[in-house]
Structures are given as C-alpha cells and as structure tokens.
Amino acid sequence: MRGAGPQQTLVMVDGQRINDPATGSTYLSAMDPTTIERVEIVRGAASSLYGSDAMGGVINIITRSDGQDKPLSVFGNIGVGTHSLFKASVGVSGASNAWDYRLAGSYASSDGFNATREKLGAMIYNPDRDGYEQASLSGALGYTWKPGNRLGVSFYNGYTHGDFDSGAYDTNTFGIMRQQSVAVTSNNQLTDWWESVLQVSVNRNVYDSRASYGDSVLGSIQRTYSWQNNFSINRQNKLSLVLERKDESIFGTTTYEQDKRHTNAVGLIYRGDFNRHHIQASLRNDNVSGYDSKTTGSLGYDFDITQQWSVGLAGNTGYRVPTFADLYTPLSFGYQAIRI
Template sequence: MTKQLTGAAALVLTLVGGAQAQDTAANEQPTKLEKILVSDGLTPTEQRKSGRAFTVITGDQIEKNQIRYVADALRLVPGFSVSRTGASGGLTQVRVRGAEGNQLLVVIDGVEANDVSQGEFDFGGLVADDIERIEILRGPQSTFWGANAMAGVINIITKKGSRDGAVSNARTEVGSDGTWLGGLSTRGGGEGYDYALSGVFQRTGGFNVSDTGSEDDGDRNGTVNGKFTFDLSPDLQLDATLRAVNRKTDLDAQDYMTALTYDTLDYTRSRELSSSLGLTHSALDGDLTQKARVSGLDVHRDNVSGFGRSWNDGNRYNGSYQASYGFDGGDGIRHQITGGYEWQRETFTPSHLQQTFSRNAHSLVGEYRGEFADQFFVNAGLRRDFNDRFEDATTWSLSASWEIPDSETRLHASVGTGVTNPTFYEQFGYIPGTFIGNPYLKPEESLGWDIGVEQRFFDDGLTVDVTYFDQNLKNEIATVYDASFRSTPVNRSGESLRHGVEVSATVDFFKGLTTTATYTYTASSEQTLAGGPRLQEVRRPRHAASLDAAYVFHDDRIRVFGEVILNGRMQDVAYWPGPERVPLGAYTLVNVGGSFKVNDTLEIFGRVDNLFDEDYEEIYGYNTQGVTAFAGLKASF
C-alpha cells in the first residue's frame, strides 16, 4: 500500500506541477487567507485566539474541489474516519478521534441536526450545497454545545445574502451510475435586509452493494435552504433559517446468520425539516450583546424491508438566551463575560409501540474570555444540565492560545469534560424477541485534553500544526446478548481510552499551487464487559492520511486538482450469529478533476473519483464504488 500511496501522490503532484510549468507568470504573490471566525464557545473568536484543535473548510474549497457530500470533505480532515454503507447517499457514519458517531454533534445554521431517535447524524443525506463554511472543533465541547458534543462539533454555516445587489447561480452535472444533479440559488438584499435561497436535487441509479444478485441500490435527495436577515433597528437584528430534506435510499439486507449481504428491495424514506428564529441586540458600542434563539427539528423515517414497514418520528425544540459583556482591563488586557440559559424538549414516536416518549432538559452556562497583550488568549466555561429522564450533568472547559512574540510559533491547548445522553432507542426501543431498551441508563462521561504547536514558515507560505490528544470514556453504553440472542444496552464499567497525534501541513507559495497534507495516528480501545483485555474500536483506522493539491493558471481561468486518501487497516464486527471481529483491509483512493471558466458567466467542470478503481470495504459485507466520472456546467448571473 505504501507503493500505492507514493505512486498516487506522484500522480497528483505531476498533474499540478505540469500545469504549473505551462504558466510560470501566473499568481506571482502567495495567496493571503483572511481571518475566519470560529464557533469556539458561546461567542466567536479569531482563529489565532482559539486554543482548541479546529479545521475550517470554506465553501470555496468545497465548490472548487467539486465535493458533493459533506462526508467526503471530512475525509481530508485530521482525526476523522468515514464509513458509508455502499452507494452515495447510503447510511454514512463519521467518527472523530476514535469516538462513536453519536458523540459528534452536527449543527446546521444554528439547529442541532443529530437524529432524535439514534443520537447520531446520518451524513449520507447531507449534500454539500450552498455552504459558506464548515467549522470543525475536535475534543470535548459539551460545555458550550451540550450533550452529544463529547468528541467534537461540526458547525455548518450556509451562505447568506448580500446587501449590494442580487446574484444567482445554476448548475447541472451528469455522471456514472445514472447520476444527475441540478441546483439553483439566489442571494441578494437591500438596505436593512438580505436573503439567500437555494435548492438542489441529486439522483443516482447506484450500483449493487451486495455480492449477490444484480439489483442496483440508488439514492434520491432533494434539499432546500433559506436564510433571511432583517434590521429591526440600528441595534436590533432578526434572522431566520429554514432547511428541508426529502430523500429515498435503497438498501440491501445483511443476513445475521452468515454475515453476508444479499439483494433485497429494502429502502428507507426520510423527511427532515428544521428552522430557527433569532434576535441579536447590541448596546454600549458593541460591548454588550444579547442573543435569543428558538429552533426546531422534525425527522420522520419510513423503513421498508422483508420484515414489513416500520417508521419513527422524532422532534427536538430548543430555546436559548445569552448576554455578553466585554470591557478593557488596561495595559492591553480585555475581558468578556457571558451567561446563558438553554431549554430543550425532545419527543420520539416509534411505530412498533404506538407511544410517544419525551424528555426535557434545562441548562445554565457561563463563559469567560481573556486577551492579554494581544498574544495570550484564554477561554473558560462551566455548564450544568438538569435532565428529567436521567442523571444531571456538570461539564467544564478550559483552553488557551499563545502567540510567542517575535516568532512564527503559536502554542494551543485545551482540556474539558463531555457527556453523551442515552438515545431514545437505547432507553425505550423495543423489537419483539430481538431488542429491549433500558430506561435506567446513565449518560456517558468523558475527560479529554490536547496540546499542540502551530509553526509558520516563509511568510505564512508553509504552516505546520502538530497536536497530541488524549480522551477517556466512562459509563460507555454497549449492547449485551442473552442465550437467545436478545439484546439490551447497559453501561459498562471501567474506561475506554483514546489517544493519538494529528498533523497537518499547508503549502501556499508556489505561484498558484496550494497543497495540504494530513496524517493521524489514533489508538482507540474499548473496555470489555467481562473485564478482559481491551479491544480495538471498530471502523477506526490507526493510521490515516490525505493529500490535497490544486493549481490555478491561465489568469485563474483553469484549475486542476487531485486528492489522495489513505485509510489504514481496521476491524469490524460480523454476526454469524454471534458478534465476531473481522479485518478490513487498508485502501488508497485517488480523485482528480478540473474546471475551466469560459467567461464571467459560464464554467465547465469535471472529475474522476477512485481513479485507480480501488477495491475496498468501509463496512464489512458492503461493496464500494469503483472508478466513476462526472461532468457539468455552472452559470452565474
């Protein structure tokens, strides 16, 4: 596999290097990236002031690399592993730093998007369309973001309108396996208001994800986004968001007596609707800021299989208020204090019980930010959650960033605690003769820390960041089986441990050539129920790496890019009929593509995924897609 990675990397660099040789005069000056605010804590801060491990993916990067699913963008982020059940649009799990998928919180335009029933977000339905940026925080974030942010947060912010006119975009794309995509968006505004509306429809005929039969497993996804902002007065602003997703995904069943996947006509339909409404008031020349927000999420899923039809409906409602006050302390010192209250109500209705379950939580949270001599920055927080269905929880967080004077070095570190609440399915789920829920489960608890150094060279032309992380997990919720193979969840005793190293390097001084490389080592082990030797967590590679390179030339009208994704060996669980560990081989994926701006209005683009037709598995028993090609047009007007 090392030879594969070396050859693939050479191909990408040859591609962009050859393009570079064609136009040595282009882009004489290195690209300067503007400072981007990161959602670190209750209040945003600049990147250099954040002590946490973070990554920001801009919408421009997503668009230029022709990424169609957010999960594929996350494959290039250090610390992340992605597992998709076969075809594009299929159930997709994302894990960070060896944690479980439901310990990663996903927020879209201020609305918590994790599934209400399972607590985990299915990235298979998250199309990368009309995104302004994705802010990724790694490590415990429960103090500021609540439960399910035990291992990190993915904060997705869609594009907002512009108050200096209107602009619209249209794009279409066709490709392998009967894939078609069409998208429209418009953004604009006027004095005192702005708006953004977008819609995308994507359909693929798919391929056969099982090793038997010939039935293809496709996916259909329609997503609509809306974002609005109104100035009610010079100091008071109202904003609103709306997001709707309607999708249908074909599935193939897995035989739990042989662990084989076989052709079936199974499918799932889902409907997601989320919205929010917020008010922001500023006073005292911006030193005092108050924010209030209400949001809601409704998710309905229909599942059709050989066992019949089942469905579930989940709802989440949130309300919050916070006030921040900043003041100078003299001699280059700045303080900011924030306090807030949050309320959450969740409901879950499964078809097999015909009963609605609910739970409520109230939270108090406080935050302190300090800036000292414009070089040392600290952030601290404390939170108390009051839950009506399980134990209350207290979490805390502390982080710091230090820009060493007269150097290009920045040190950053963070430490904190996190919790993950039991899911509704774990508490109240019931499948006759198969699964019985446990209403007495405790929340999972965790303590984690990281420390790193960011070093810049050549006037920011090269930036290298190395971070070590360590995190434990207590009260881990696991499934146990009786002699009849009926299962139920329980809290494990002992600790599950995770630690590792994240490395990233970005090069941006080669006259139009930009390159980002990442490497992650993750050691994640779980405590067995019987107190025996620890086992490696499944679907989490010890070694993972990526390389992303792009070159722009011909007056910025032509762009070529290449990606190399290396995923090391992993383990998975197969049931025949009892659970047993099975190996998943390492793999290397290479994607290449390019675009050409015909004029200021029209752009042509194309890409090839899995260029070398790598045969691999991300989940045991499910095939993955071979080499595929796509091409399309984009118009701006």
C-alpha cells in the same frame, strides 16, 4: 472526530443541532454539499459550550449568508455521471438596504448498482440495482433594523429516497429520510456593553423503511429555546451567560417506554485578552429529565509567539446523554436497558 463516532459528535446546521435523539445518528445523506456556504469545526470535548454529544467535537454546517452587504449573486450547476447519475442545483444570495437573503435548492438521482454479490448465497443475493433520489431546499432571511440589531429566520429541508437489499425475494425495498429545521434568531445590542441573542429552533427527523417483511417509521422532534447574554466588562474581559431549554420527543411504529424528555441548561463563558496572553474558561450545567444532572467545564490558554503564530493548552470535559434507543428500547427486541 478524533476517533469519536456519530453519537459522540455534535452536528449542527446554522447553529441548530441535528443529531437524532432517538438513535444519536446524523442523516448527512439528505444534505447536498452545493447548498453549504462553509463548515466550522471545533475539535475536542466542548460540552461546557454546547451540552450533550459534544465529546469528540462540534461540526457546524453553515447554509445561510453572513448578513454583510454584498451584491446579488446567482449560482447553478448541472452534472451527469455513471449509473445514470444526474445532479443539479441553483441558488441566490445577497444583502442590501439592511436585508440579507439566501435561497438554494438541489436535486440528484441515480439508478445505482447492485449492492450484493452471488457469493453471499441464494437467500441474500438480489441482482436488482439500488438507486436513489435526493432533494434539498434551504434559505435564510434577515433584517438589520439598526446596527447591532438583527432579526432573522433560516430553514432547511432535505429528502432522500434510497433503495436497499433485504433478501433474494424482496425486490422493492427502500427507505425515505426527511430532515427539516427552522430557526428564528434575534440579535440585540441593548447597550454598549450588553448584547442579547434569542433563538427558537425546531428540528424534525423521520426515517421510513419500506419492505415486504413490514414497514417501520422512526421520527424525532427537537425544540430548543436559548438566550445568550454577552457582556463586555472592558476591552480585555468578556463574559457570557447562556440559558437554554431543549424539548425532545420521538414517534413511530415502535412504542418506547418513554417518548419525551427535556433539558434545562445554564452556562458561563469567560474570555480574557491581555496583550499576547489569551484565556478562555467555561462552565455549564445540564439537567435532563428522567436521567441526571451533569456539570462540564473547560479552561484554555493561548500565547502569541508572533502575529502569525500562537501556541496553546486546553483542558475540556464532555458527556453524552443516552439516546431513547439506549434507555428505552422495548424488551421484544431481545434486550432492554435497565437503570439500577
């Protein structure tokens, strides 16, 4: 994303951030593209809208249905390839009688190929094949009990088992990655000019490495509670107030100096549409326990040249909270981050 690495790009699944707070990485290998409905991308710094990590941009992976009435649809595919590759997926989606739903699952496996070469040396070269297995399950269920009022739940569960090489004499080394998330969202049109959006989400990442020189586990849990209030002042002016709380914790075989932290955030977003002129401004403050408080902002202007063409100019700020590994890596690893 515009030259930014994984730790500087916010990645979400159905609006839930999945960046690992322990390392900042995103385990996209556990996600099968066939379970994705669409991908939305915001380019450039967007921390005033989404908080930490949104420096290079934001990627939102959508796996659920959009809640619109549509008939039941079923999809499925199956495929084979080289290295004993096998892939299959199946899913259903639809919406009727105020209910909308989606359920999709996938499985893939391969014997893989040798990831090392003899020229690396006898101590490193390993002639075995490095295969993998991948499975995922995602779904969503929502009920619109009256226009503008919907209660929904969505979930995602991804699993990957992948072999890797760690030397000539270590023939059974592999890593297991699990990525799980669940969210409950309530959209409520309280008045003609006030919409409330409440969401509670939990995301869990675990990476388990198995090798003869020792096993290691590193996992994280993120709990996010958000309340967004959208106010329609009039047809030209809209204002949103966002209140958010994020709790993060890590666990595993390595003991970190700190393994918990929380973030309290408040944000304001303004949108103005005046014929061919469009203005958007936002301001947000994130207060991170044990670290610092950060305020970010953005201001953008668009002008419609025609109904099909527009030009715009925007300025945005972004930031990234250091990961647990950045701040609290044990001294026994050979280095340690120290705050002065």
